[in-house]
Amino acid sequence: MSSELRTRTIVGILLVFLASAGLYFGGFFFWLLLVIAGVLMQGEWADLAGATPEHRRLSMFAVSVPLALLCPLAAGVSWTAFTLMVAAFFFVALITRSLRLAMGVFYVCVPVMALIFLRQQEPDNFGLLLAFWALALVWATDIGAYFSGRAIGGPKLAPRVSPSKTWAGLGGGVLAALVLGFVLHRFAGLPIQLAAASGLLAVAAQLGDLLESAMKRRAGVKDSGSLLPGHGGVMDRLDGVATAAPLAALLYLFLVFS
Numbered sequence: 001m002s003s004e005l006r007t008r009t010i011v012g013i014l015l016v017f018l019a020s021a022g023l024y025f026g027g028f029f030f031w032l033l034l035v036i037a038g039v040l041m042q043g044e045w046a047d048l049a050g051a052t053p054e055h056r057r058l059s060m061f062a063v064s065v066p067l068a069l070l071c072p073l074a075a076g077v078s079w080t081a082f083t084l085m086v087a088a089f090f091f092v093a094l095i096t097r098s099l100r101l102a103m104g105v106f107y108v109c110v111p112v113m114a115l116i117f118l119r120q121q122e123p124d125n126f127g128l129l130l131a132f133w134a135l136a137l138v139w140a141t142d143i144g145a146y147f148s149g150r151a152i153g154g155p156k157l158a159p160r161v162s163p164s165k166t167w168a169g170l171g172g173g174v175l176a177a178l179v180l181g182f183v184l185h186r187f188a189g190l191p192i193q194l195a196a197a198s199g200l201l202a203v204a205a206q207l208g209d210l211l212e213s214a215m216k217r218r219a220g221v222k223d224s225g226s227l228l229p230g231h232g233g234v235m236d237r238l239d240g241v242a243t244a245a246p247l248a249a250l251l252y253l254f255l256v257f258s
Contacts, residue, residue, distance in 0.1 A: 008230025015228070015237065023131055026119050027072050030131075034115060035067045038108040040234045041242075044224040045104035048215040048235075055096040059104060062088040066109050070116055077117045085109045111242045114249035121252075129188050133181070134201070134248035138240040140180040141173035141202040142209075148172020157206075162213040170206055177202035197251050201244045208243030212236070 022033040042063040046056035066085040069075045085105060093102035118134055121127035149169025157165040181198030184190040212235055216224060225233025235242075 011228055011230050015231075019135065023119070023128060023135070026124065026127065026131075030119055031071050031116060034112045035064070035070075037234050037238060038067050038112045039064055040225075040227065041238065042104050042108045044233045044235045045107060045215075046101055048212075048219045048221070048224060049098065049100045049104065050219065051096065051098065051101050055098065055101060058095060059092050059101055062092050063105050063108050066105075067112060070109075070113060072116075072120070077113055077120065081113065085113075107242055111238075111245040114245040115241075117249050118245075118252065126189075129184065129190060130194075130248075130252060133184055133190055133194065133198075134245045135241060136184075137177045137180055137198050137201050137248075138205045138244050140176040141205045141240065141244075144176025144202075145169035145173035145206065148175075158210055158213075161210050161217060165206075165210070170203070173206060174199040174202040177205075191255060193255050194248075194251060201247055201251075204247045205240030205244040208240045211243070212239035 018033060022030040039060055042060050043056060046059050051059065066081050066088055069081040069084055070077060075081050088109075089102050089105040092105060093099055096102070115131055115134060119127045119131035121130055145165070146169070148171065149164070149166045152166070152168035152172070154166050154168045156163060157167050157170055177198040178195075181190065181195035185192055185195035212224065216222065223232030224235035224239075227233055228237065231237055
């Protein structure tokens, strides 16, 4: 095994361990992990948006306010936290005169709020299941897309944005997400409606991947950052979660109120 592959494997195992521990314990620990990831993602978003170092720091401070309020010891998932999120967006937009930089506030805060919302559902094991579903289907989508894309190939999905992605890969990712959804329904009690919607979330995850790829191409970089050896930046690992998690929370809300 090469040193690069060894490093990538070790970091990957550590990331899986942290994510699993955060999901299992929930509450403050889960919030803390998400906040750290969120602030780091805002910094990477700022770099991709071409922000100055001063505006980068300002946006990271701004995004930390609504993220802090999401703490279960504070307001938690609430209209107050959402209002502060909107306020942080306008603050960054007005001070920096950059709508692109300000959009990072929503890119970071909305999925964090969605994951905390799903994890806090009662009973605790059901909240764990919902949050695991929202995260694991993104991993399943990536794995399914990778192997089906390499095995089948064919027409490119978005050649100007991400030359390596194919329609076959998208189909494989959707199939893998659906398989995961129905396995969780059969053996863990995930509502059948959510299991059936897993394919839709797989598409959302792929769109999140394409969004980040477009930003990286515009910025002329290969990775969103270098914090995670062998993996790039935090955004490189969570780009699909950023778009799939909010949709997962919306689908659950629709199920509850329907």
